[in-house]
Amino acid sequence: MKKSLFTMEHARQLTEDTYELVLSGDTSAITAPGQFVNIELPGKFLRRPISICNWTEDALMLLVKVVGEGTKELVRCVPGTELDVLSGLGNGFDMNLAGDHPVLAGGGIGIAPLYGLAQRMLERGQNPTIALGFRTGKDAFYVEEFAALGCRLLIATEDGSLGVKGFVTDCIQAVPECDYVLSCGPLPMLKAVHSLPQLKDGQFSFEARMGCGFGACMGCTVPTKDGYKRVCKDGPILYKEEIVW
Template sequence: MLDPSREGGPEVFGARLVHNAPEGRARRLLLVVEEDIAPVPGQFLQLGVGGGGETYLRRPISIADWDGARGLLELLVLPVGKGTGLLASAQPGSIIDCLGPLGRGFDLDAAGPIPVLVGGGIGAAPLVYLARRLAERGCPPLTFLGASDHPGLAGEKSLTALSRGVVLATEDGSRGATGMITEVMLRNPGELEGATAIMACGPRGMLAALKGMARERGIPAYGSLEEHMACGVGACLGCAVPMSRPESGKSYLRVCADGPVFPLEEVILA
């Protein structure tokens, strides 16, 4: 298997914000990057958010899309706290302090001809760039997107354009089918016929349900985990996730450096 992380390691760079518009409850940020950062889908950036001492650490944010020819970086940011609130309210023209790209992303070679993408809420963000790269390889995915309600859905427009089909679900029924996206998938088992891999990002509960579904069908499933981080590069061991099969005194993996994308069978999601 190819190592789905970027060669040469991360760099520190400033990205100029050129566009900041709402996408449901999230914000869609477009930034101009001078460096050829060439990220792998699923990789993330550690962003300095300013704000002084109250937001001392960087914030890990997935790369939602990357246009290398134009040096355009897209981020989807859901303001959930002080740090993401500052990012979401950044004004066009400001320079965002970036460290990255970081982590191990999705292995495109493992997707097979019929990849299924599953996004929960803001977890849809990294799937946009993943779908783009899969479509470029002639394997556009079948995409399932879920959220609690319509404003919670992210990436719908881009993923609709990049996928062979999109199934939407909201728990309150305000958009698409009613229920959790994994329930909708279970109600329509035919949709997964022939699927060669599941690649997902969203809440741990959603990933746990997908792990079970993939196991029953005997197909590989990969999920991108979200976790609070300090360094983002693997040094501090702050973003631990328990391993399914501990080995020789090692019980945890680092979300930032061993992930954020893991084969779901390798991690405990409860």
């Protein structure tokens, strides 16, 4: 974990409530896709944990969904705004366990860490299939960016306005040769993906309300087969075999 100042470079609106933010700063503490940052906002008691979409040596890219006053203030920050950021939090995805042809499954804002993950898998010679789920076509974002990576890309929307009509699980079932999953999204989606019999193993990124964000307050614990674990410190990535629903 590292505490440092980042500078807002730009904020780009993607959908009615989703934004792309680029912040410049020291990203040396970030070691794996799937980690997150915790951002301090003026006047707010708790920091806001945000999953990392992608990063370079001196820049951080975040996809942010506005869900309250804190995230609303964050996406409204003008270029040049300095933000106090804790970076390098969480364990991240382990790409070594995923094999050559895993499926990356994301729902809604949960697709964010899968972008940087897919990019780095391709650099390592892995060939992931990407399955993304949204409520409607209007809610979809980063589809062109994922497509530009060159991976097989499958899209599902609940109303059928983009891709197939259904859920991300329908996309996964369309590629039965994929038996390892790396997934991030809302809890019902994770549970549904976890239950697919074709998936022999996988890694699941969990969300939880956080107090400190680095393991001190125990406010984000979830039950596992090995006892309670902290989403912020022991996760956010949990492994298929240890998850208890």
